Amino acid sequence: MCGIVGYIGNREAFPILIKGLKRLEYRGYDSAGIALLNGDLSVYKKAGKVSELEKVTDGKPTYATIGIGHTRWATHGEPNDTNAHPHLSQSGNLAIIHNGIIENYASIKAELQKRGYTFHSDTDTEVLVNLIEEVRKQEKSSLEDAVRIALNEVVGAYAIVVLDKANPDYLVAARKGSPLVIGIGEGEFYVASDATPIIEYTKNVVYLDDQEYAVVRRNGEFTVKTLGNVQKSPAIQKLEMSLETIEKGGFEHFMLKEIYEQPKVIADSLRGRMSASQGWIKLGGLSEYINRIDKADRFVVTACGTSWHSGLIGEYLIEDLARVSVEVEYASEFRYRNPIIDEKDVVIAISQSGETADTLAAIELAKERRALIYGICNVIGSSIARASHAGSYTHAGPEIGVASTKAFSTQICILTLIALQIAQQKGTISTSKLREILYELENIPSKIEEVLKLDAQIKELAAIYKDASNFLYLGRGYNFPVALEGALKLKEISYIHAEGYPAAEMKHGPIALIDEEMPVVFLATNQSAYEKIVSNVQEVKARKGKIIAVVNKGDTQIRALADHIIEVPETEEVLSPLITIVPLQLLAYHIAILRGCNVDQPRNLAKSVTVE
Ligand code: AGP
Numbered sequence: 001m002c003g004i005v006g007y008i009g010n011r012e013a014f015p016i017l018i019k020g021l022k023r024l025e026y027r028g029y030d031s032a033g034i035a036l037l038n039g040d041l042s043v044y045k046k047a048g049k050v051s052e053l054e055k056v057t058d059g060k061p062t063y064a065t066i067g068i069g070h071t072r073w074a075t076h077g078e079p080n081d082t083n084a085h086p087h088l089s090q091s092g093n094l095a096i097i098h099n100g101i102i103e104n105y106a107s108i109k110a111e112l113q114k115r116g117y118t119f120h121s122d123t124d125t126e127v128l129v130n131l132i133e134e135v136r137k138q139e140k141s142s143l144e145d146a147v148r149i150a151l152n153e154v155v156g157a158y159a160i161v162v163l164d165k166a167n168p169d170y171l172v173a174a175r176k177g178s179p180l181v182i183g184i185g186e187g188e189f190y191v192a193s194d195a196t197p198i199i200e201y202t203k204n205v206v207y208l209d210d211q212e213y214a215v216v217r218r219n220g221e222f223t224v225k226t227l228g229n230v231q232k233s234p235a236i237q238k239l240e241m242s243l244e245t246i247e248k249g250g251f252e253h254f255m256l257k258e259i260y261e262q263p264k265v266i267a268d269s270l271r272g273r274m275s276a277s278q279g280w281i282k283l284g285g286l287s288e289y290i291n292r293i294d295k296a297d298r299f300v301v302t303a304c305g306t307s308w309h310s311g312l313i314g315e316y317l318i319e320d321l322a323r324v325s326v327e328v329e330y331a332s333e334f335r336y337r338n339p340i341i342d343e344k345d346v347v348i349a350i351s352q353s354g355e356t357a358d359t360l361a362a363i364e365l366a367k368e369r370r371a372l373i374y375g376i377c378n379v380i381g382s383s384i385a386r387a388s389h390a391g392s393y394t395h396a397g398p399e400i401g402v403a404s405t406k407a408f409s410t411q412i413c414i415l416t417l418i419a420l421q422i423a424q425q426k427g428t429i430s431t432s433k434l435r436e437i438l439y440e441l442e443n444i445p446s447k448i449e450e451v452l453k454l455d456a457q458i459k460e461l462a463a464i465y466k467d468a469s470n471f472l473y474l475g476r477g478y479n480f481p482v483a484l485e486g487a488l489k490l491k492e493i494s495y496i497h498a499e500g501y502p503a504a505e506m507k508h509g510p511i512a513l514i515d516e517e518m519p520v521v522f523l524a525t526n527q528s529a530y531e532k533i534v535s536n537v538q539e540v541k542a543r544k545g546k547i548i549a550v551v552n553k554g555d556t557q558i559r560a561l562a563d564h565i566i567e568v569p570e571t572e573e574v575l576s577p578l579i580t581i582v583p584l585q586l587l588a589y590h591i592a593i594l595r596g597c598n599v600d601q602p603r604n605l606a607k608s609v610t611v612e
Pocket residue numbers: 304305306307350351352353354355356359402403404405492605606607608609
């Protein structure tokens with residue numbers, strides 16, 4: 001959470017920083033600020049979005065060729081002007097931007113207070129910048145050394161950039177646990193939380209590793225060292241992302257664009273990894289470790305949020321097709337509950353951003369216990385991708401809307417391929433069944449195109465239910481995780497309370513909630529448990545709940561019972577989540593829009609949760 005961006009070079013820094021902050025706004029948007037050095041150090045900060053910051057800077061002197069900017073997701077201290085970054089040191093000479101949490105800030109703050117430091121904000125970041133200042137004073141050291149020494153004293157996670165009023169020719173940046181990318185231009189450098197603020201200016205980047213810091217200089221030189229003061233020779237990588245992929249491309253919102261991109265990105269995630277006609281599946285990462293994976297006693301899937309939901313679908317797929325036992329764990333629980341895990345286990349870590357702190361920590365724990373880590377990430381070069389022994393990228397392209405959509409679908413594609421490849425290896429699937437599923441997988445993009453044509457119908461439905469206070473989502477089997485995901489989509493962007501449940505569990509409690517005010521969304525495309533789900537629909541109808549049912553085309557039984565029907569093309573049951581999730585994404589989107597919510601940047605949320 002929090003987006004940081006810095007620039008040093010010959011161009012005007014202000015527009016680069018503002019544009020960069022807008023691209024990073026998905027990481028946090030409760031306040032924003034900027035520090036520009038042009039003789040004087042000017043700091044502008046404002047609660048609210050980057051657009052509020054722009055209003056503050058309007059008409060003010062903003063010319064500079066070095067500067068830093070920050071968009072915040074509050075951890076310490078409420079989101080107000082004072083707590084917004086950048087923070088200045090006591091002397092006013094150092095300015096810092098920070099993404100992360102300094103866990104031992106309270107003891108450092110107390111110590112600094114004894115030495116005469118006063119603090120204006122409630123943030124841990126102001127403590128860090130003063131610690132750097134104090135170290136520099138005590139050690140009579142360079143800024144670079146002071147940053148290194150200070151960071152060796154702090155516990156926590158950070159990506160920081162520090163600017164020194166007395167040195168307009170360099171910036172110092174460092175990371176541990178939060179991402180940091182350096183863009184290398186012609187005699188200029190960009191530093192940012194991800195590559196989106198950089199892509200427009202240069203394709204050459206260096207991803208800093210954990211516990212590394214960099215000094216970037218106006219003369220075009222840069223150095224990278226570890227926090228142990230060991231010089232590194234960083235690999236310069238070429239960005240493959242294009243500018244169009246991070247723009248809205250004619251859509252009103254990123255979320256809608258990303259929902260509509262699903263047919264394309266699903267095809268991208270499958271490309272070169274399977275052939276239905278030849279009956280093969282080959283996930284590079286999996287093939288490399290296939291012997292160890294084949295011998296695994298069980299799989300443990302760990303993730304958070306939407307990625308956890310796709311992990312649950314992964315459990316159903318792997319157990320169903322490959323007949324290996326799977327456990328699905330919230331990363332935040334897994335890491336703190338002393339789980340039984342050893343070298344015979346394979347841990348599948350799923351993360352769109354590849355930066356989620358809890359998932360990363362769960363990986364570290366599983367690695368300590370010698371499990372094989374298989375990462376499923378979207379962001380290339382992300383921390384989780386790099387911390388994994390093997391893995392597969394989802395190839396969904398940048399996902400900017402805070403509510404995850406296309407990342408979810410592509411995660412399911414990878415999990416399906418994993419399940420099928422292991423099933424093939426173990427001989428738990430017949431050749432004919434394997435081909436049927438692969439053919440159907442190839443057809444999924446065109447079937448999703450058909451579902452997207454229901455957009456207008458779903459918008460009408462959204463208008464009917466936009467003022468509901470609660471929603472229930474029910475599904476069985478493969479559609480149960482879809483119910484969870486549909487409910488999460490609705491609550492996170494429309495702020496309507498929603499619950500997802502296995503349809504049969506309803507009678508053990510949630511049925512008490514049902515009355516004529518309660519919309520109940522049924523995922524009823526299952527072939528295997530169809531009669532059972534019809535009974536569940538009857539139970540809701542008997543209690544006058546409003547029934548919205550997602551059914552296969554041509555369904556008659558549920559049509560006769562439901563208040564509203566969303567007909568989707570039939571597919572193999574194991575692939576049904578790829579189809580049934582789409583109307584739920586659209587329903588959440590339209591309800592949120594009709595309620596006047598900011599769907600791309602819902603309140604209190606951030607795209608990448610880099611705090612525990
Ligand atoms: C989904 O819409 C969320 N905003 C959130 O639950 C997200 O899936 C979760 O934070 C995990 O993120 P990751 O996939 O980047 O690890």
